[in-house]
Amino acid sequence: MQREVTFAGICGFIATSVLAVLVLIGSRNLAHFDAALVAYTASILFATFGLTYRYTMWLQRPPTALYWKRGWQVFLKRKYLRKNMINGFRHVTEDMALNRFIFERSRMRGITHFLIMWGCIIAISITFPLVFGWLHFESVPGEIDMYQAHVFGFPTFTFPSGSIFGFLIFHGLVWSALITVSGVMLAMRRRMREEGAAALQFFVEDFLPLILLFAVCITGLMLTASYTWLKGYAYDFIAILHAITVIITFLWLPFGKFFHIFQRPAQIGVRFYKYVGEREEPALCRRCNTPFTSLMHVQDLITTEKQLGYNYEIPGTSVEHYQWICPRCRRAMLALAQGQLWQRQLGGESPASIAYTPATPTYVNPGLGEGPLGHEDANNFHP
Amino acid sequence: MPKPEKYEFFIDISRCIGCQACVQACSECDTHKGVSMIQLDYVDRSVSTQTVPVVCMHCDSPTCAEVCPADAIKRTGDGVVQTARKPRCIACNNCVLACPFGVPKMHNEMNLMMKCDMCYDRTSVGLKPMCASVCPSQALFYGTREEIERLRPSSHPINSFQFGQQMITTKVNMMVPNEPHVRLIDIAMSMDQSPAPQLISHDPLLANLYEE
Structure with a gap:
């Protein structure tokens, strides 16, 4: 067991170090790094270590290790490689992106998971690059109404700051929060009304993740409400509250239900295993x-x-x-x-x-x- | 909520009349609405009408949970092996193939294994599981040890099963005759056995139903 723990610890350390180096490079030696977001960065670095550690420990369990090895072996088999790649693309689209198998369990469960998942994906794809300094916006010199997005320090597309496109981009987190909250509400409703769910659920495993997501979304929306309609009323307090909820969620990532986000893609490997198995002896x-x-x-x-x-x-x-x-x-x-x-x-x-x-x-x-x-x-x- | 300790599950396969009431009742359970977890098979349709109803035996050391690569099957503190946790199950079939009793069912369209959880929503609050509450011949019986001893004086419950060199003990009990007195059932011994009721002179089903 000691050997597995050491190995997992080393993997966690390497993954965390790689991310820290990428933060340094992507923010041009912290030139574009927002110091106010340092707590977010620290919590993400911790989550990276925790996730890598748990994932590595998980992969070392005998059944997981064997499936992991066989999954790659059957995927790379010359005879099936082409078909595997086509199937892999189909599974990623159907299972991962569209959650088809969850819709099979029940339509409402499918809608619920779809909303929560895509709300979180949109939010993460906006916030992570911002927090790491990989993405920032600058005014175009000489054109005060134009904004330019810089990715990894390189200038990319420009757009008028007052345009509909600009409005949609700058409020990306508002849209993602609304999508996530809708899903969280549906999930809460099911957990509070269904007797079957009531018998099997645990607070820490099933309710806490929903409460965390809800808290992150609501405090985030309160920030927008504060500066849009309330002239910045209690903005600093809400900002700290939001930071706390986000940081707790990140710290919780490796331990609870959120770990399934990283575990779940294993089902693609299982699909390859079954596909090849059906065609062999x-x-x-x-x-x-x-x-x-x-x-x-x-x-x-x-x-x-x-x-x-x-x-x-x-x-x-x-x-x-x-x-x-x-x-x-x-x-x-x-x-x-x-x-x-x-x-x-x-x-x-x-x-x-x-x-x-x-x-x-x-x-x-x-x-x-x-x-x-x-x-x-x-x-x-x-x- | 822990399941009340005094109630136990007793299964007596020789009493099964194949009426499918358990199959239907199981699909009414709140935790898996519309899907039945009971495995009800004809042992060999060509020579016998014998049927075998199998519910999860809830092993003390569940092989299904141990071989699960996704860590999706959990055993609660009161010894009930739960169905696969939905966010985790990756539908790999390991549990289906490893369970020595042949219990888990794979639902490929849902990417989900589902198995009997002893109607946890009911038994955790002191109610009988759906199957045991409807079984007309009480092949599936849920009650106290005193009740079963009073109702079935010529048989006794055991919960140890031998599969080759592996001994498995379970939470669910199986009724076996008092004579010869056995403490475990060696399952592999019945490898080439044919269904019994047609072949033995004394009908064990009737003998078992009407105690003298």
């Missing part, structure tokens, strides 16, 4: 002789289980390892094992005396576990 159940997953997956799971200290080996049999039995047969064997005990008590013909080839157990209901009427049940009972 399958694993046959050693009871019913039916293919049930890829050979690679069974072999990888046997390795992982051994690393974790599980011992599902069945020595002296053709099965060798319980992992070679398909999930359906495992369920059937549970019933058969119990039946065998009753048979021992009650007697009867021994099944071992007749030739019997085990068949693949079949689902009782035709809707594959969705209810006797399949998908219709969902419509009938949960419109």
